[in-house]
Amino acid sequence: MADATVTDVTTTHEHLSELDALMRPGIIELGIGHPAQELLPIEAMRQANADAVARYGPHMLSYGYTTGPSPLADWLRDRIARQEGQAVAADEIAISGGISDALDQLVTMCTQPGDVVLVESPTYHFGVRVLRDRPVRLVPVPHAADQPDTAALAERITQLKRDGQRPRLLYCVPTYNNPTGISWTDATRRAVVELAANEDILIIEDDVYRDLPLDGDAPASLWASAPRGVVARLGSFSKSVAPGLRVGWITAGNEVIGRIRDCGLMDSRGGCNQYTALAVAAYCESGAFEDHLAQFRAAYRARRDVLCAALAEHLPAGCTFDAPSGGFFLWLRLPDGMRARALKPIAEQHGVSFAPSHRFYVDESVARDDAMRLAFTMYDEAQLIEGARRLGAAVRQLMK
C-alpha cells in the first residue's frame, strides 16, 4: 500500500474489498487478476473528487442523464476519435457502470428468453456468469491455435439456423484476451465481423484491456473496423484507473444505445454512477489519466518480463507460453498429459496458486484441463520470481 493511513484502514476491517476475502496467507495468488494495489491513484483521485465537487456542485448529487454526464462522454468521444480514428456521435456512446453492468444491460435489452448467445471459448469466466443469469442459451465458439475457429463459428451458425434458432449476440474478448493474453489476428477480426454482419448478429466486444498495450499499439478494435451497428464495444476504467470506480462506457450504433437510453432501469435511476462519473471526468480532464496509465503500463511491462524470464528459468521442458503483448494475463500450457486441476492442490502446498483452464469454458465437458491463467499485475517482481520458482517445483513433483 502507498501510505500508512491506507494500510491501517485495510488491515483493521475484514470486508473492505474483494481482495480481503480472496488472499490466503502464505500463497502467492497468481490466479487473481487484480491491479497493482500500491499503484492505484489515490492522491490523484482525491484531487479529482475535490475538483469535481467544486466544478459540478449539486449536479454531482443529482440523478444523471440516462446515457451519462456529458463531461465524461465528451472526453471519451474526443479521445476515441484521436486514438482510433473513428468519430463517435453523441448518440453512439453511453456511460456504463463498467463492463459487467454493460454486458448485463445489453443481454437484457437485446435478447428474448431462449435466444442463442455465441460465446468465445475460452473466455472471461465472470462474463459467462453474467450471461448465465439471463434466460438465454450459451453456445461456445471454440478456439483453434488460440484464435476463434471461424470455420467452426460459421458451421455452428448454419446448424443453429437449421434448428430454427438465430443467434442474437456474440460475446468475445479480441484484444489481450482473458484468459489467454493473446489478441485476435487481423484475419480473424475481419472474418468474425463479416460473418456477424451477414448474419445480423450483434458482436459484444469486451475491450477492457485496450489501454494496456505493453509492446507497440493495441490492434484496432472490432468496433472501429466494422460497419456501424455490427459491434457494441464495451470499455472500462477498471483496468486503466481502478475497478472500485465502477465506471465504463459503450460505443455502439445509435439503435443499441437507444435501447440502453430508453430502458426502465435508466429511466428510474437516471444514468449510471453519476457522482463517480463526474469525478472520473475531472480526473481525465486534468491529465492524470494519461500520466497514471503510463505508470501502470511501465510497471506491468516490467512485471510481465520478470514473470516470463522466471517461468523460462524454473519450469521444466514441456511447459510453454507466449509472452502477452498487453493486458493482465499469461496462458501457460502444461506438459503432455498433465492436468491443471491435479496440479493446483500440489502448487498450493508449495505456496502458489493459479486459475486452471477449465474455468474459462462455457461447456465444461469439452474444457481444456492442460493450461492455466497467470496474472502478472498484482505482485512485485521478487514475488513473481518466487511464484514461478514454486510453480516449477510443483510441476516437477507431479511429473515424478
Ligand SMILES: Cc1ncc(COP(=O)(O)O)c(C=O)c1O
Ligand atoms: C475480460 C474482462 N471483462 C470485464 C472485466 C470486468 O470489467 P468491469 O470491472 O468493468 O466490470 C474483466 C475483469 O477482470 C475482464 O477481465
